[in-house]
Amino acid sequence: AQTVTQSQPEMSVQEAETVTLSCTYDTSENNYYLFWYKQPPSRQMILVIRQEAYKQQNATENRFSVNFQKAAKSFSLKISDSQLGDTAMYFCAFMKHVSGGSRLTFGEGTQLTVNP
């Protein structure tokens, strides 16, 4: 089974600074997708960014970017110019297609606090 590991249970950053959240995963697959989701106190899971494994170029979405290292099975999230609204639980997730469908597995989560 695929496993996803987030080794930082909690992190904090000052407003306007940059922070990097780590994620590693274990798989024997070659084609898969990776995601970062954000869960604010409202509990609604929100997609932050996605990366297709076949793409070498790292994905970016405004202040959010990833460092995808396929050989190392590493997928870190960098948040630039941190804002108070970025305070949330962040989950790394791995998806592969199986038997016509998809299996989606999550890490343990990192609680990020942005301080004023």
Place this chain on the structure above:
Amino acid sequence: DVKVTQSSRYLVKRTGEKVFLECVQDMDHENMFWYRQDPGLGLRLIYFSYDVKMKEKGDIPEGYSVSREKKERFSLILESASTNQTSMYLCASSSPTRTNTEAFFGQGTRLTVV
């Protein structure tokens, strides 16, 4: 916008009761998922389904079953609720055939078993 709706936001049930958690999505997604979320453990996959009447066990299926009679609806069933099933339950849906394959989530059901 994609909408995934879970029938209850909060639920309190007694030990031994049969509990149904309902999830409906409106985007014609093939895949649907049930997770439980516990502090420090992240989201753990209970069951998933990629078609009507099809189901696959996730990582923690014990004590749960599921039903998918219609494409838009995926139900999680606790046959005999126990206190260790007190948790947050999240439903999600996705499509493997579209450009954007990410999952969309419901708002979660916080279940307390007393």
